[in-house]
Amino acid sequence: MLIGVDIGGTKIAAGVVDADGRVLERIQASTPVTRGAEAIVTTAAELVQGLLRLHGPVSAVGVGSAGQVDHESGIVVDANENLPGFRGLPLRERLEELLQLPVAVENDVKAAALAEAQLGAGRGVRQMLLVMVGTGIGGALVLDGKVYRGASGVAGELGHLLFRPEQGRLCPCGRRGCIEGYASGRAIMEIYAEESGRSIDVATIAKRARDGETLAREVLTQAGRALGLTLGGLVNTLGPEAIVLGGGVLQVEELYLPALEYGLQMQALPVMRRSCTVRRMELVHDAVLIGASLLAKERTEDGRRGQAAD
Numbered sequence: 001m002l003i004g005v006d007i008g009g010t011k012i013a014a015g016v017v018d019a020d021g022r023v024l025e026r027i028q029a030s031t032p033v034t035r036g037a038e039a040i041v042t043t044a045a046e047l048v049q050g051l052l053r054l055h056g057p058v059s060a061v062g063v064g065s066a067g068q069v070d071h072e073s074g075i076v077v078d079a080n081e082n083l084p085g086f087r088g089l090p091l092r093e094r095l096e097e098l099l100q101l102p103v104a105v106e107n108d109v110k111a112a113a114l115a116e117a118q119l120g121a122g123r124g125v126r127q128m129l130l131v132m133v134g135t136g137i138g139g140a141l142v143l144d145g146k147v148y149r150g151a152s153g154v155a156g157e158l159g160h161l162l163f164r165p166e167q168g169r170l171c172p173c174g175r176r177g178c179i180e181g182y183a184s185g186r187a188i189m190e191i192y193a194e195e196s197g198r199s200i201d202v203a204t205i206a207k208r209a210r211d212g213e214t215l216a217r218e219v220l221t222q223a224g225r226a227l228g229l230t231l232g233g234l235v236n237t238l239g240p241e242a243i244v245l246g247g248g249v250l251q252v253e254e255l256y257l258p259a260l261e262y263g264l265q266m267q268a269l270p271v272m273r274r275s276c277t278v279r280r281m282e283l284v285h286d287a288v289l290i291g292a293s294l295l296a297k298e299r300t301e302d303g304r305r306g307q308a309a310d
C-alpha cells in the first residue's frame with residue numbers, strides 16, 4: 001500500500017494507492033491558501049495521518065505539488081502568487097518532521113507524467129511529452145519511464161516557450177510572449193474579455209462557440225493553434241513518440257484540439273510528426289495522486305538499497 005498527496009492551488013488531496021496504481025481511497029480538503037504555506041503543509045500532513053489511522057503504516061509518502069519543485073533537495077524553488085509562501089519552502093523536510101516518515105516530493109505535472117508513462121496513456125512509450133493546459137500550461141518529459149529534470153532539477157516548463165517575441169503578451173512569469181499568455185485557460189479568458197468587454201470562464205466561451213458565436217470560435221481556435229505550433233517546434237527538437245494531453249482546457253473538445261493538431265501538423269517536420277502520436281491522459285483526476293504514490297515507492301526502494309549498502 002502506498003500514499004500519494006496532490007497539493008494544488010485550490011485543493012489538497014491524499015489517497016491510498018495499491019501496487020497496481022488503483023486509488024483505493026481518496027480524501028481532500030480545500031487549500032487554505034490565504035493562511036500560507038505552513039497551513040497547507042499542516043493540512044497535507046493531517047490528511048495523510050487520517051489515512052494512516054484507517055489503513056495502517058506505510059514505508060514512505062509521495063507528494064506532487066504545484067510550483068517548481070526540486071525532487072533532489074525537496075525544496076519548492078519557485079511558485080506563483082497562487083501559493084504564497086511556497087517559494088523556498090523545504091516541503092520534504094517539513095512533511096518528514098510532521099509525519100516521521102520518508103517523503104518524496106515532485107512538481108504535480110511531473111508526478112502526473114510519471115503516472116501516465118508507467119500506468120496510463122504512455123505505457124510502452126519510450127519518449128513521452130505530457131502537456132497540461134489548465135489555468136496555466138505545464139509540461140514534463142519522460143524518457144524510458146523516468147522524469148527528465150535537467151541540470152536545474154525543474155526542467156520541463158514548456159508554458160514559457162516563446163511564442164511571440166518582444167511585444168508579446170505579459171506572462172505571469174514576468175516575461176513577454178510566452179505561449180502560456182496565448183493558449184492557457186487564463187489567456188483564453190483574458191483575450192475574450194479584452195475583445196468583448198465580458199469576463200466569462202472557458203466553459204462558457206466554449207458554449208458560446210458551440211452556439212456559433214464568431215468571437216468565441218476565433219479565440220479558442222487561435223489559442224489551440226498557438227499551442228500546436230509551439231509543440232511542433234518541440235516535436236522537431238525532441239522527437240517524442242507520444243504527446244499526452246490533459247487539463248481542463250483540453251476538455252473543450254471542439255475547436256481548441258483540432259486547431260492544436262492543425263498547428264502541430266503545420267510546424268512539425270513530416271518525419272517527426274509521423275513518429276509521434278497525440279493521445280489523451282487516461283488517469284486524468286487521479287494522475288497526480290498515482291504519480292506521487294510511484295515516487296513513494298521509489299523512495300522506499302532507495303531506502304532499502306541504502307540499508308543494504310550500509
Ligand SMILES: [Zn+2]
Pocket residue numbers: 159160171172173174175178180
Ligand atoms: Zn512565462
